[in-house]
Amino acid sequence: MPALRAEGVYKVFGRRPGEAVRRLQAGASVEDVKPHGTAAVIDASFEVADGETFVVMGLSGSGKSTLIRMLNGLWRPTSGRVMIGDTDISGISGRELRALRQQRVSMVFQHFALLPHRSVLDNAAYPLALQDVDRTERRRRAGEALEMVGLAGWEDHLPSQLSGGMRQRVGLARALAAGTDILLMDEAFSALDPLIRREMQEQLLELQQTLGKTIVFITHDLNEAMHLGDRIAVMREGRIVQIGTSEQILSDPATDYVAQFVADVDKTRVLTAASVMVRPAAVVTTGAGPRVALREMREAQASAAYLVDRDRTLRGVLRDDDVVQALRDGSDSLVDLTRDEVTAVSTETLLMDVFAPSAETPLPVPVVDDRGRLVGVIPRVTLLEAMSRNLADPTTVSADADPAALDGTTTEVSA
């Protein structure tokens, strides 16, 4: 069961919202229903899986803030259903809604929304006080949450004594202290300056690895969306125009609007090694001898080969001159010949993090999966070429490109 589900959710502000929704459902445009009300969210449907980070991205006025406020019942949908687990929150009483907010869904706000007259610790403990947790327990749990966000030692300060980034950490600690599975983050980092914002994003990703919360994150910043989101919903004028992973949205934008939006994205922050890697040209298993290795290199017209175990675990790189020397010396163990000069990257590594290993060596950077097996390589030229093609036309890059063409590239480079 998804942690959170929206089904055909509408929100119309104005005098006759019901009528406006009926007309919108019948196909009327936002302009047509203006006399009845202003449509903020139109027919939004999506599911957020347990432990997923779901980003809703759109410019201001696209309805994303209204949408997130319907997920915890701060606004009631004009039409449609919002499900938290198996509870339909549009139909429950105020008391049940408050219990749900205490136990299931917490929120982080754009401008932090801290109580200025209460200490950092009391702010973090605020949701626990509402849950009637006793004082010692509440201070302990709030203290833990503050430590998680790196604010240990600041418990007795007032929010006004902290910088913006630190205040938002208090906001985050407050939401974490609440102990809910679902975290709604409304433009949580948008009020912070870029460096701090980046830092907070990293921290959130780090926390998310251990906590595994279900997060709905609202932002107007596409880079932030791509960086944080497992999946992204792009909103425009109240409608969700596309839902997909950042790579899907980059490589296959659903509309011209999305295409335009993603045109200036820094793709090295989004695309992973797996999406540009190619088949390695020369691979030698540890059982083979120097002669086999040399033949492999000759056939691939490469000056080096990757040495792997029988299960393709990467052992190292063989250079042609080393192998020739070994052949002259009459040695036949290849493992002793390997060099550690090439750093392997994982399939999940972002392209921006492949540049450094790539710069260290003229050889292609090996890509390994989570068990250390060689699954591909990224020659420097492929990296550069992928980048330039991306910049020119985002639709041409994809992980499942024609292997034959890629092989050609590899040989050329490793020769």
Place this chain on the structure above:
Amino acid sequence: MSVTSITSVLTDPGFRLPLGDWVDAGVDGLIATFGGLFDLIRTVLIGGFEAVETVLITPPMWIVALVLAGLAYLAKGWRLALGALIGFLVVQGVDQWGNAMASLALVLVASAIALAIGIPMGIWAASSDRVSAAVRPVLDFMQTMPAFVYLIPVVIIFSVGPVPGLVATIVFALAPGVRFTELGIRQVDQEVVEAGHAFGSTPRRILRQIQLPLALPTIMAGVNQVIMLSLSMVVISGLVGAAGLGRDVVSALSRVNVSLGFEAGLAVVILAMYLDRITSALADRSPVAKALRTTSA
């Protein structure tokens, strides 16, 4: 009836809109209907006033003056305490101490009641646009109607003495209590209120833990205004025989006695300054005001 017939009625020299007669009849009706209620109000007000006045007048002057100066010290610091003490000595020096304490008792009782009515009204008005729209013209009326005019029906209902003075003062001083409370609550950062809702707080708890504390500096400014308006009205209510500085001001006026008028007037000024500085100092001491003054460590 056609337009011409209405204008002909209105321009008829014999015609007069009998608004005054209606109010007259209304006041009579009020007394007939709510006589018991008015008696109750009279008893409560007299009781409150006499209790406070007794506390202020019974001990020797210097003890009361020291206690009041001590409050000033607690609220603000030794400078205000010293200033207050000097002021009180001046009041005593012009032989207005008893009157000043009677006026202070009137101000305290009237302000307390005006705030007890005004702050809840302000909270209610802040929670509902409809209430706010209904309350606003009433407040305008209460605040801009010339103060003397209140005294007339009030005297009819409560006769002379401190009670009509108190009632007129409460009505006159009520408005800023309501207005500032409403303004203060409406000015509270909506995101913080939203945070209260988002973490599952009840509206009552949000009012107590978020809205009121954050609105407190503004509400305290309202308290200050209520007290200042009370003081100005307490002097006017000397006209209807309320005890205190007002009575001397009124008698000085009727006898064109410049020296008495100046002395009583000066005592009013000193009392006003004392009350004003104390209440603004208290506003600065609210947790939110203090927290906002604290800058980065």
